[in-house]
Amino acid sequence: MFGKDLTIPAIQIQQVHKQFGPLNALNGVNLTVEQGEFFALLGPNGAGKSTLINIMAGLLKPSAGKVAIMGHDVISDYQRARMALGVVPQELVFDPFFNVREMLRFQAGYFGRGPENDAWVDEVIEGLGLTDKAHTNMRKLSGGMKRRALIAQALAHRPPVIVLDEPTAGVDVELRQMLWTFIKQLNRDGHTIILTTHYLEEAETLCERVAMMKQGQIVALDTTANLLKSHAAKNLRLTLKHAPLPASLLPLLKHGENAVFTLGLSEFTQVELVLAELRKANIEIEDMQLIEADLEDVFMSLVGGV
Amino acid sequence: MNLIDTYMPSHWRGPYTLFKKELLRFWRVAFQTVASPVLTALLYLLIFSHVLADHVQVYKGVPYTAFLVPGLIMMSLLQNSFANSSSSLIQSKVMGNVVFILLTPLTYLQFFSAFLAASVIRGVFVGLSIYLVSIWFVEVPITHPVWIITFALLGSALLGTFGIIAGIWADKFDQMAAFQNFVIMPLTFLSGVFYSIHSLPPFWQIVSKFNPFFYMIDGFRYGFFGQGDVSPWISLIVVTAFLLALAWLCLKMLKSGYKLRG
Ligand SMILES: Nc1ncnc2c1ncn2[C@@H]1O[C@H](COP(=O)(O)OP(=O)(O)O)[C@@H](O)[C@H]1O
Ligand SMILES: [Mg+2]
Numbered sequence: 041m042f043g044k045d046l047t048i049p050a051i052q053i054q055q056v057h058k059q060f061g062p063l064n065a066l067n068g069v070n071l072t073v074e075q076g077e078f079f080a081l082l083g084p085n086g087a088g089k090s091t092l093i094n095i096m097a098g099l100l101k102p103s104a105g106k107v108a109i110m111g112h113d114v115i116s117d118y119q120r121a122r123m124a125l126g127v128v129p130q131e132l133v134f135d136p137f138f139n140v141r142e143m144l145r146f147q148a149g150y151f152g153r154g155p156e157n158d159a160w161v162d163e164v165i166e167g168l169g170l171t172d173k174a175h176t177n178m179r180k181l182s183g184g185m186k187r188r189a190l191i192a193q194a195l196a197h198r199p200p201v202i203v204l205d206e207p208t209a210g211v212d213v214e215l216r217q218m219l220w221t222f223i224k225q226l227n228r229d230g231h232t233i234i235l236t237t238h239y240l241e242e243a244e245t246l247c248e249r250v251a252m253m254k255q256g257q258i259v260a261l262d263t264t265a266n267l268l269k270s271h272a273a274k275n276l277r278l279t280l281k282h283a284p285l286p287a288s289l290l291p292l293l294k295h296g297e298n299a300v301f302t303l304g305l306s307e308f309t310q311v312e313l314v315l316a317e318l319r320k321a322n323i324e325i326e327d328m329q330l331i332e333a334d335l336e337d338v339f340m341s342l343v344g345g346v
Numbered sequence: 347m348n349l350i351d352t353y354m355p356s357h358w359r360g361p362y363t364l365f366k367k368e369l370l371r372f373w374r375v376a377f378q379t380v381a382s383p384v385l386t387a388l389l390y391l392l393i394f395s396h397v398l399a400d401h402v403q404v405y406k407g408v409p410y411t412a413f414l415v416p417g418l419i420m421m422s423l424l425q426n427s428f429a430n431s432s433s434s435l436i437q438s439k440v441m442g443n444v445v446f447i448l449l450t451p452l453t454y455l456q457f458f459s460a461f462l463a464a465s466v467i468r469g470v471f472v473g474l475s476i477y478l479v480s481i482w483f484v485e486v487p488i489t490h491p492v493w494i495i496t497f498a499l500l501g502s503a504l505l506g507t508f509g510i511i512a513g514i515w516a517d518k519f520d521q522m523a524a525f526q527n528f529v530i531m532p533l534t535f536l537s538g539v540f541y542s543i544h545s546l547p548p549f550w551q552i553v554s555k556f557n558p559f560f561y562m563i564d565g566f567r568y569g570f571f572g573q574g575d576v577s578p579w580i581s582l583i584v585v586t587a588f589l590l591a592l593a594w595l596c597l598k599m600l601k602s603g604y605k606l607r608g
Contacts, residue, residue, distance in 0.1 A: 060608075098448070101607060120451075123451055133442035133443045143446075146446075147446060147450075150360050150447065150451075
């Protein structure tokens with residue numbers, strides 16, 4: 041759709057550091073997102089996700105390192121970089137003076153787009169279910185509607201790369217579904233999507249690739265499938281008859297209470313080992329379940345119990 | 347469709363859009379931003395002229411009421427130019443919606459020009475409204491219209507720039523209020539809106555000459571009556587120099603991203 045050389049990464053982040061006084065919010069981040077990807081950035085609060093996004097957007101300056109959007113450096117070629125980027129900020133900000141359609145037209149106008157862009161603005165309004173609210177003052181919108189308007193604003197100038205910082209935080213289930221349908225459609229239309237979310241199951245079903253951040257660093261970066269395979273591929277949930285877990289199995293323990301224990305297994309053959317240990321200790325099994333690991337498990341094993 | 351490389355924004359539409367938004371922002375609430383300062387100026391005019399008209403004659407052949415009008419026009423023009431840029435910036439910083447502008451390819455020079463132009467228009471519009479209303483009550487001569495226009499534009503540009511600086515600097519509304527009450531208001535009231543500085547004791551005459559607002563008002567008043575406390579050329583030089591200095595400071599702040607881009 042965007043007719044741009046597809047070998048140029050949508051986003052390229054090289055050795056980015058960001059210091060806030062003594063705090064190292066970002067500590068040497070490297071990340072490349074290709075055009076057309078649906079990419080998730082995961083991590084606990086304070087990991088540095090928003091800081092990284094704000095550097096891409098030019099809202100913060102990196103202390104060191106380089107960031108380019110569609111091949112345009114965010115500092116030396118910031119106009120082209122910003123043209124290529126649509127950012128949905130994490131905070132629910134709005135301008136209380138104007139209605140939804142006015143805001144969107146202004147936003148497109150700042151990027152040099154005039155009346156020829158109005159049809160697109162209306163398309164975005166419709167796609168996000170804002171048609172009824174197009175003439176409503178931003179101030180009078182509900183939280184959910186404000187969130188939609190915020191997303192619409194990021195799209196007003198038709199950017200090929202769209203970054204959403206926790207777009208579904210505090211949003212009800214129905215709206216979340218609707219937003220995902222909309223964002224998936226954008227991705228199918230050729231837009232590159234990068235998002236941060238706390239809902240790991242969303243990242244798991246939607247995103248081809250994820251990066252996990254912890255304390256300003258990327259601790260895992262792979263396809264969703266590979267991450268699931270390589271980290272705690274299976275969970276074994278055991279319900280034991282009033283007996284503690286044998287000490288030899290403790291290294292596998294992920295959590296346990298009331299004689300229900302969840303063990304993380306790296307491969308299926310470990311089940312036999314577990315059973316052997318239990319038999320040796322003469323512990324009876326009341327129930328046993330093998331559960332596929334999800335991103336949450338990967339996340340916990342990498343990031344720790346945050 | 348190649349959205350990025352063949353499509354660069356037209357150079358004027360971005361800043362023009364920002365300018366238009368800043369205009370609409372005050373125009374939507376014109377009752378508060380235009381009608382209210384006009385009414386205030388009118389009240390000053392009625393009260394002061396009633397109390398002082400028979401006692402004070404500042405310039406030969408100029409009734410006090412007439413003398414007062416240019417001062418009141420300039421005072422409102424300056425305050426409203428300042429209010430336009432400063433309140434817009436502090437509000438959008440506190441509300442967080444300033445990011446909508448910061449995310450765009452607008453250059454710092456375009457940012458500056460758009461806010462400045464909107465401030466000038468608001469200041470001049472309020473000033474013109476006061477003039478049009480007051481000539482119903484008072485006869486005010488216009489001797490040198492070019493000086494009037496020059497000082498109206500310079501004054502509103504100076505305060506518009508000052509407003510951008512204050513809006514960027516302040517983090518909270520009360521800091522902005524302090525700025526208004528402890529800087530803008532005293533400089534305005536001590537600038538000769540209500541009197542000629544020749545009626546002051548010598549010490550305060552000297553102090554007044556360090557106040558840039560004095561030159562804006564004196565030069566502006568010269569355009570009406572053809573007489574002033576100092577030559578309009580001196581006022582022109584002082585006001586232009588101040589404007590350039592503030593614009594330089596403001597552009598430096600914007601270019602560095604001071605308080606806007608961390
Ligand atoms: N403007 C700032 N000044 C100082 N510290 C900041 C600022 N912004 C973020 N931080 C700190 O940087 C770290 C990363 O924050 P953030 O990027 O918001 O994390 P996340 O979005 O992953 O929750 C946190 O410790 C946060 O407190
Ligand atoms: Mg965040």
